[in-house]
Amino acid sequence: MTVGYARTSTVEQEASLEAQDRDLRAAGCGKVFAERVSSIAKRAQLEAALEYVREGDTLAVTKPDRLARSVADLLGIIARLEAKGVALRVLSMGGSEVDTRTPTGRLMLTMLGAVAEFERALMLERQREGIAKAKAEGKYQGRVPxxxxxxxxxxxxxxxxxxxxxxxxxxxxxxxxxxxxxx
Missing domain, CATH: 1.10.10 (Arc Repressor Mutant, subunit A)
Structure with a gap:
């Protein structure tokens, strides 16, 4: 059985969650676990999906960043899946798919996870720079506790x-x- 997992960070990303659900079902997912939660928060539906899958199943996601917050997190999830005899399939990889049942698939997913982590780090760096600039100009106060x-x-x-x-x-x-x- 192919089981899907979809995630968005905020409620405002409803269209993204619907698109992920649509793509996962089109890829043959019989069941889709979905949630609106930051990747750094407790992801109850991810845990439910990881508990639900059985030997011979495949967990499908649309993109690696929907599943994991870092390469270490991604590798940890893959290890949990492999221990259960479950493969991971990533759908949206520029027209092709990545499947962890093959050595090439595992290599590609690890590399793509590293690139995604790098992109996130750059985005956070730009965000910090923007906040520092806004503070220096007196335009940023932060939230009141x-x-x-x-x-x-x-x-x-x-x-x-x-x-x-x-x-x-x-x-x-x-x-x-x-x-x-x-x-």
Missing amino acids: TAQRQAAEVLRLKAEGVRPVDIARKLGIGRASVYRILG
């Missing part, structure tokens, strides 16, 4: 004898933020 905006309410609730854990729950902020405000 959410908990700090509620400092007065935290102090008021503490004065009323409310426990820090209950303050955090009531205000929807982290316990550590409450303790930071209480000093």
